[in-house]
Amino acid sequence: NAGVTQTPKFRVLKTGQSMTLLCAQDMNHEYMYWYRQDPGMGLRLIHYSVGEGTTAKGEVPDGYNVSRLKKQNFLLGLESAAPSQTSVYFCASSSISWREGQDEQFFGPGTRLTVL
């Protein structure tokens, strides 16, 4: 099992450019999440998905779009990148074990994005 993978690992964009970050998981998890991590601010949820074909806004959704066309993939798009979107982006997935009720999230290694 590869777990959660993210591509690319690093990217530099100019203001106004667009890009898509890809997250893939091979654990058959229903739930997937996109976070951004900024110094001193922890992880903030951008968007999430509770199943194939569904997406929902998190805490900081502005400037981002997402799609979940396949259960194993969750894409994060930046239509017109801004310097404020310079951050490290993490994808995570989870499957609630109802028997135990524990919501463990499994994280990818992150994508470091710089917007000039």
Add this chain to the structure above:
Amino acid sequence: GEDVEQSLFLSVREGDSSVINCTYTDSSSTYLYWYKQEPGAGLQLLTYIFSNMDMKQDQRLTVLLNKKDKHLSLRIADTQTGDSAIYFCAESSLPSNTGKLIFGQGTTLQVKP
């Protein structure tokens, strides 16, 4: 809204115990988690505690939960240089149909040899 707070930095000497603290506001929190993030990597679950427990021990890790004060702590015994990382506290509430977690800001643990 829900909030999780942590101090940002802790420095200890190798072999000492480390105690990382966390406070949360959501009284309906059901599970509380500690995640570890090593440099350049994603987060990995270290341990978790269910809200009806006061304490959980797992090898060198001890989690204490004071539900009345909404205070959670992670104690690492005999801290090693390999424990240097960022530690995140997180909480979730059940029933949950989203699996969402609320994370604290993260505490950077520096272990000096």
